[in-house]
Amino acid sequence: MLDLGVIDRTDDRPPYRQIAAQLRRHISAGTLAPGEKLPSESELIEHFGVARMTVRQALQELRGEGLVVAEHGKGVFVRSAPPVRRLASDRFARAHRQDGKAAFLVEAEATGRKATVDQISVSTEAAPAEVAERLHLEEGARVVVRSRRYLSAGVPVEIATSYIPESIAAGTAITSTDSGPGGIYARIEEQGHELAHFTEEVTARMPTPEERKALQIGAGVPVMTLIRTAYDTDETPVEVCDTVKVSHAYVLEYDVPAR
Amino acid sequence: MLDLGVIDRTDDRPPYRQIAAQLRRHISAGTLAPGEKLPSESELIEHFGVARMTVRQALQELRGEGLVVAEHGKGVFVRSAPPVRRLASDRFARAHRQDGKAAFLVEAEATGRKATVDQISVSTEAAPAEVAERLHLEEGARVVVRSRRYLSAGVPVEIATSYIPESIAAGTAITSTDSGPGGIYARIEEQGHELAHFTEEVTARMPTPEERKALQIGAGVPVMTLIRTAYDTDETPVEVCDTVKVSHAYVLEYDVPAR
DNA sequence: CGATTGGACTCCTCTAGACGACTATGTATC
DNA sequence: GATACATAGTCGTCTAGAGGAGTCCAATCG
Numbered sequence: 005m006l007d008l009g010v011i012d013r014t015d016d017r018p019p020y021r022q023i024a025a026q027l028r029r030h031i032s033a034g035t036l037a038p039g040e041k042l043p044s045e046s047e048l049i050e051h052f053g054v055a056r057m058t059v060r061q062a063l064q065e066l067r068g069e070g071l072v073v074a075e076h077g078k079g080v081f082v083r084s085a086p087p088v089r090r091l092a093s094d095r096f097a098r099a100h101r102q103d104g105k106a107a108f109l110v111e112a113e114a115t116g117r118k119a120t121v122d123q124i125s126v127s128t129e130a131a132p133a134e135v136a137e138r139l140h141l142e143e144g145a146r147v148v149v150r151s152r153r154y155l156s157a158g159v160p161v162e163i164a165t166s167y168i169p170e171s172i173a174a175g176t177a178i179t180s181t182d183s184g185p186g187g188i189y190a191r192i193e194e195q196g197h198e199l200a201h202f203t204e205e206v207t208a209r210m211p212t213p214e215e216r217k218a219l220q221i222g223a224g225v226p227v228m229t230l231i232r233t234a235y236d237t238d239e240t241p242v243e244v245c246d247t248v249k250v251s252h253a254y255v256l257e258y259d260v261p262a263r
Numbered sequence: 264m265l266d267l268g269v270i271d272r273t274d275d276r277p278p279y280r281q282i283a284a285q286l287r288r289h290i291s292a293g294t295l296a297p298g299e300k301l302p303s304e305s306e307l308i309e310h311f312g313v314a315r316m317t318v319r320q321a322l323q324e325l326r327g328e329g330l331v332v333a334e335h336g337k338g339v340f341v342r343s344a345p346p347v348r349r350l351a352s353d354r355f356a357r358a359h360r361q362d363g364k365a366a367f368l369v370e371a372e373a374t375g376r377k378a379t380v381d382q383i384s385v386s387t388e389a390a391p392a393e394v395a396e397r398l399h400l401e402e403g404a405r406v407v408v409r410s411r412r413y414l415s416a417g418v419p420v421e422i423a424t425s426y427i428p429e430s431i432a433a434g435t436a437i438t439s440t441d442s443g444p445g446g447i448y449a450r451i452e453e454q455g456h457e458l459a460h461f462t463e464e465v466t467a468r469m470p471t472p473e474e475r476k477a478l479q480i481g482a483g484v485p486v487m488t489l490i491r492t493a494y495d496t497d498e499t500p501v502e503v504c505d506t507v508k509v510s511h512a513y514v515l516e517y518d519v520p521a522r
Numbered sequence: 523c524g525a526t527t528g529g530a531c532t533c534c535t536c537t538a539g540a541c542g543a544c545t546a547t548g549t550a551t552c
Numbered sequence: 553g554a555t556a557c558a559t560a561g562t563c564g565t566c567t568a569g570a571g572g573a574g575t576c577c578a579a580t581c582g
Contacts, residue, residue: 018565044532055567057316060533068327068482070469077532077574093519199521206517208467208487208510210328223327226485226510228467234521251467251485258465258517260352262458262493277535303562314537319563335563336544 023062038084148173164247197236282321297343407432456495
């Protein structure tokens with residue numbers, strides 16, 4: 005049985021924090037292993053002799069830290085660490101593309117996990133301001149918008165939206181749901197735009213409710229956003245890809261020269 | 264006055280979410296500008312005709328998204344967007360170092376904001392396993408550990424800990440609180456280790472309570488961690504720097520060749 | 523044996539109220 | 553004029569209870 009201690013009313017921390025600390029201690033010590041069920045609210049109420057809301061406040065603290073997830077009707081569980089995907093900075097090397105594989109599937113294969121893509125949608129729209137700027141287009145210029153969701157072993161890990169100038173995408177498989185072998189980068193190069201380099205802008209934040217739903221994550225789990233712009237050998241931007249990744253599922257790796 | 268609408272009991276969203284949505288709407292629309300005070304709990308209770316806990320739950324939702332911060336005795340305020348620092352991938356170019364400036368101060372100057380460093384501590388310890396591995400040292404080998412906190416315009420934005428093998432750091436200013444002109448990278452090069460490149464590993468997560476305190480951030484604000492390893496021209500790792508950044512204060516920029 | 527039903531258990535949402543602590547402001551006093 | 557104090561308003565914490573909804577499993581019925 006779990007040693008949860010008791011509430012110390014002389015402690016300057018409020019009871020709910022003390023309860024949270026006890027549980028947190030067991031989680032970090034491994035006494036409560038990933039995937040394991042925490043004591044139920046009723047049990048905690050009984051053990052600590054506090055009101056229901058106090059126990060719930062403690063649990064909410066842990067949820068806010070992303071340590072536990074509550075499942076309605078089942079219980080509260082220690083969040084199981086999902087497989088971490090390391091994204092190396094050479095993941096868009098042309099050598100990988102020539103196998104006829106899209107970048108995501110290449111990485112996924114390297115980790116030996118089953119990767120899938122769903123919720124693919126393609127449309128042609130006016131470019132949002134942020135995208136137009138990065139593509140050196142006038143605001144409102146038409147771009148092909150490709151959205152999709154990536155899953156690793158069935159678990160959603162990333163949603164991505166690509167924007168390609170219509171002048172490049174028109175008449176190619178880029179406008180189809182299936183972009184063909186090698187993915188859209190292969191199609192872009194077939195249009196005479198040899199890819200030279202990418203810039204990536206990385207930041208992190210809390211997800212919007214819509215993102216929480218699409219990525220199937222609870223409150224308290226942050227996301228990383230990565231906005232990648234692809235340039236051809238003329239330094240012309242040919243694609244902007246806006247991705248939202250479940251933060252604990254990724255480590256991004258970059259190599260930076262000291263110049 | 265703010266148009267907050269009313270609770271729709273036929274809506275499938277619970278009241279507290281509807282209240283949160285109304286407030287969120289005003290925040291994203293700018294009707295509630297950054298720094299502005301939200302209606303008080305009492306006002307929201309009166310307006311929506313709900314219990315206090317319901318209103319508090321709505322506010323907690325917004326706090327969890329990092330949209331608002333509560334200040335005891337004053338009110339709840341829209342989080343003012345802090346100045347964002349863009350970290351370009353060439354920020355460690357030798358050209359910058361030769362001015363005698365440390366990297367952080369160079370970047371900060373570029374944005375015209377006052378940057379400071381405090382809570383500097385230096386010690387010599389056994390290398391933690393993760394660090395030893397990156398430095399190609401045996402576990403437990405001695406390393407010089409340098410910790411410090413960075414502030415931008417007086418606001419904490421990053422805490423950082425560097426690990427340098429004792430064989431390189433011994434007898435240099437690296438072991439002093441003031442590492443001298445150009446920072447520790449200048450000292451490392453003076454020891455005959457010409458820097459060639461860095462690898463950076465980026466991820467994001469929720470902060471620990473200690474990090475929350477050091478960075479002065481409330482619940483619901485994620486952090487990015489960036490672990491940088493510096494290599495000399497012999498591909499020998501000469502430094503590991505573990506940084507924890509307030510996520511909304513940074514955008515990391517990288518340039519990646521297409522090969 | 524298979525399908526359905528019921529109950530136990532779980533977390534979710536909400537109500538109504540209480541006291542405490544912190545902040546700001548105005549007032550009275552020195 | 554400066555200090556001390558009272559007060560109102562704010563959020564923080566806690567109590568005690570209620571009904572709802574999702575999950576699971578065992579007992580029951582066909």
